[in-house]
Amino acid sequence: MxxxxxxxxxxxxxxxxxxxxxxxxxxxxxxxxxxxxxxxxxxxxxxxxxxxxxxxxxxxxxxxxQDGHRLKNTMFLQFWDRTLDKLLGWRTAQAMRFGQPIVFDLSYASNMSRREIENTVSQLMEVEGWNRRATEPFHLHFCNLQPDSLYKKELVKRYGAETWDRLLITSTEQHYIDMFPREQLVYLTADSPNVLRSFDHSKVYIIGALVDKSIQSGLSLANAKRLKLATARLPLDEYLHWEMGAKNLTLDQMIRIMLTIKDSGKWEEALQFVPKRKHDGFYQRQTQTEVSNDRPRIVKKHQENRIK
The missing domain is CATH 1.20.5 (Single alpha-helices involved in coiled-coils or other helix-helix interfaces)
Incomplete structure (x- = not known):
């Protein structure tokens, strides 16, 4: 008081x-x-x-x-981000002019549910991100992208209209057979009888933008056959001890595999991006140290394939 x-x-x-x-x-x-x-x-x-x-x-x-990355909250952080963005943008812009094309076929909207298309778009965004960060990116082509398709609506919604328009990719409603010589096109599908044993820098590889929960076997292969295109599958059986199950990979896994095989020419490095839950390891790793009756077990000869 x-x-x-x-x-x-x-x-x-x-x-x-x-x-x-x-x-x-x-x-x-x-x-x-x-x-x-x-x-x-x-x-x-x-x-x-x-x-x-x-x-x-x-x-x-x-x-x-520890990782060799930039320190947080330093005076160089903003400068580094701007410089890195410019560098990545420059690489992607160069890829659009001089890089090897790779096509994602967006013609499967009628074969998927809305949820599956949304999952496909999520994977396509991962594809664009991994490609943009690559040392030597592909020139990405999103073909058969119809203006009124759910693919397009979902992509614009996720990116935002302004960002979508600025992406350094080629998105078009045109068909890839109208954009590239037919003899250069190779459709990658898990159902193909042909094995992609070596990466060809002169080819235009096509990947179906398809997330298929119901596993409609042979859908992309039938599409390629109808168009009379060459097909190939990744050498999963030749390099990996694959017990059972479908060999369909996600789109982001495919782009990482293709970027690595293009740069290194080594399938052992490229197939590291196949989820380990799908296989029991590489054949070469399993057999090279196993010995029976003082004789080494046979290692498959095609394990020695390399890109020249």
Whole structure:
């Protein structure tokens, strides 16, 4: 109680008025105490949040140091992001002019449910991202992309109209057989009887933009046969111990495999992107150390294939 409050209280003449004034002072003091506690709690929460953020930033910096990546929250971060974006953009722009084309066939909308098309678009976005970050990217072609198709609507929705228009890819409603010489086209499909034993830099490889939960076997192969195109499948059986199950891979796995085989020419490196849950390892790795009756087991000869 302040001196001013005491003077006010002394000036009251009746018992009831002094009682009301004391009650008023008590309520006022309660509000003051509540505000003080609230401010202290807010300050403690802020300090705890800052401490947690600092610990997180320190851990991220340590991880960045270990991985050889850029440090977080440094004066070079914004500069690095801008420079990296320009570099990646330059590589992709160069690929559009001089790079090897690779086609994603977007003609399967009628064969998929809406959910499957949405999953396909998610994978196509992964494809664009992995290709953009590659050292030597492909020139991506999204062919048979009809303006009113669910493919197009979902792509524009996910990217945003402005970003979609700026993407360094060729998206067109044209058919790939009208864009490239037929003899250059090779349709990659898991159902093909032909094995892609070597990567040909003069070919235009086609991948069906299809997520097929119901496993409509032979759909892309039938499409390629109807167009009288050459077909090939990845050498999964030749390199991987594949027990059972469909050999369909996701679109993002396919682009990573194709980027690696194009750059390195080694299937052992490229097929590292096949999920390990689908196979029991490489044939060469399993057989090269196994010995029976002092004689090494036979390793398949086609394991020695390399790109020249």
């Amino acid at each position: 302040t001196e001013e409050d005491l003077q006010t209280l002394a000036g009251l003449t009746t018992k009831s008025s002094r009682k009301k004034y004391l009650k008023y002072l008590a309520v006022k003091e309660g509000h003051k105490q509540a505000r003080k506690e609230k401010q202290q709690k807010k300050k403690a929460d802020k300090e705890a949040s800052m401490k947690q953020r600092k610990e997180l930033e320190n851990s991220e910096e340590e991880e960045g140091d």
